[in-house]
Each structure stands twice: as C-alpha cells, then as structure tokens.
Amino acid sequence: MSNIVDPLVGQIAARVRTERERRQWTLARLAEISGVSQAMISRIERGESSPTAVVLGKLSAAFQLSVSSLMALAEGTPSGQAETGVRRRADTAEWRDPATGYRRRQITGPRFPAEIAEVLLPPGARVPYPAAAFAFVRQTVWVLDGHLTFHEGDTVHALGAGDTIELGEPVPCTFVNDSNSECRYAVVLVRGERP
Structure with missing residues (x-):
C-alpha cells in the first residue's frame, strides 16, 4: 500500500516525547507506569525504533489515551492538507x-x-x-x-x-x-x- 512507516516513526517519536514531557515524567517514570523498558522508550523518542502495536498499547495506556488517539495525535494533518474536507488515500500515511x-x-x-x-x-x-x-x-x-x-x-x-x-x-x-x-x-x- 501507500506511504509506509518512515515519516510516522519521527511523528510517533515526537508525540511520545511530548506526552511524557507534558506530564513532567522522566523516562524512568514512564517506564515504570507503562511496563516498557527505559531503553526502548529512549530509542522510540529518538526515532531509532518503530514501536510495535503492543508497545504503543502500553504507552497509550500509561498516558490514558487510546492507541488510536495517540496515533491520531502523531499523524496530525499532512502539510498543505485541509483539516476538513477530502482526504485522499494517497495522502494518508500508513503505520x-x-x-x-x-x-x-x-x-x-x-x-x-x-x-x-x-x-x-x-x-x-x-x-x-x-x-x-x-x-x-x-x-x-x-x-x-x-x-x-x-x-x-x-x-x-x-x-x-x-x-x-x-x-x-x-x-x-x-x-x-x-x-x-x-x-x-x-x-x-x-x-x-x-x-
């Protein structure tokens, strides 16, 4: 299918880091709450590792967000695309x-x-x-x-x-x-x- 993964890895990294920092949590605190290792969270936040669906589930649960909400926040609206109206399949990233x-x-x-x-x-x-x-x-x-x-x-x-x-x-x-x-x-x- 269409645009796979690479752009989203950076967006997911930024969203996880933003959600953690918004709560003023350290990496250790997020690791404790989510059950995901501190090393893995660090790699995700640096965009060095694409999290699995299971890891995303654990992180979203720690943030009290659904996986869908966490992904929607990470994906946002592609540059130049209206927030309402037509969304073309070719312009929609896939994780x-x-x-x-x-x-x-x-x-x-x-x-x-x-x-x-x-x-x-x-x-x-x-x-x-x-x-x-x-x-x-x-x-x-x-x-x-x-x-x-x-x-x-x-x-x-x-x-x-x-x-x-x-x-x-x-x-x-x-x-x-x-x-x-x-x-x-x-x-x-x-x-x-x-x-």
Whole structure:
C-alpha cells in the first residue's frame, strides 16, 4: 500500500516525547507506569525504533489515551492538507507494526469528533492491548473483510465481514486473525468522561 512507516516513526517519536514531557515524567517514570523498558522508550523518542502495536498499547495506556488517539495525535494533518474536507488515500500515511505486519491508517482528521482508523491484520497476527488502553473511550470495531477473533477479557468473539462489536468496560483485549487471509476492520471511538 501507500506511504509506509518512515515519516510516522519521527511523528510517533515526537508525540511520545511530548506526552511524557507534558506530564513532567522522566523516562524512568514512564517506564515504570507503562511496563516498557527505559531503553526502548529512549530509542522510540529518538526515532531509532518503530514501536510495535503492543508497545504503543502500553504507552497509550500509561498516558490514558487510546492507541488510536495517540496515533491520531502523531499523524496530525499532512502539510498543505485541509483539516476538513477530502482526504485522499494517497495522502494518508500508513503505520506498520514491525512485529506483526499489522497496518493502520487514520481515516478522520484531528478535529473530527470521532476517531476512525482502518486496520489490516495479516493472517496469523495476534495483537494484545492492556485494559488501560481502552479507558475513557467508547469504541466499536467493525469488520469490513475477513475474519477477526476478538478476545475481550475472558470472552472470545468470532466476527466476520459486516459484524460489529461495541466494547464495554475496559479489559485486556486481543485482536487475532487466525484465518489464512487478511482481515480488514475499522475502529471507531469517541472519548468518554474521566471519573
């Protein structure tokens, strides 16, 4: 597909560093809260390493942001592109998880009231997220093509094309493609109220 990874590595690096500094956290503090090593966070912030989806899940949970929110903030609006109106596929960057090949692109712009992302999950891929990655958001997953096995805590949902699931209370979730073909799904979320 289109523009893969390199521009986003720097944007993700800047966003992680900005979120950490905004909270006045040291690298050690973020490592303690997220469970990601200080060395890995440092490499991510310097743009030397592209984080995996699992690492992004842990970092976003520490920041009390969804992965989608963290990625949307990192992607922002490409230079010269309007924040509203037409967004061309060719102008939308795609992020690839270096561990699983999971691919993700933001569909909506930063000012749209809901965040929508398209995800392509390769055969055999398994992407777990901690419960905290789902805190303070309302989220729906809509399978567009293929088959998704979705683990919501201890409950397993087998979803096919056209199926949706609206997530409940935050629990650890795992997106699994145990089929022989790619699964394409959309994630739609809105921020909820903080307690």
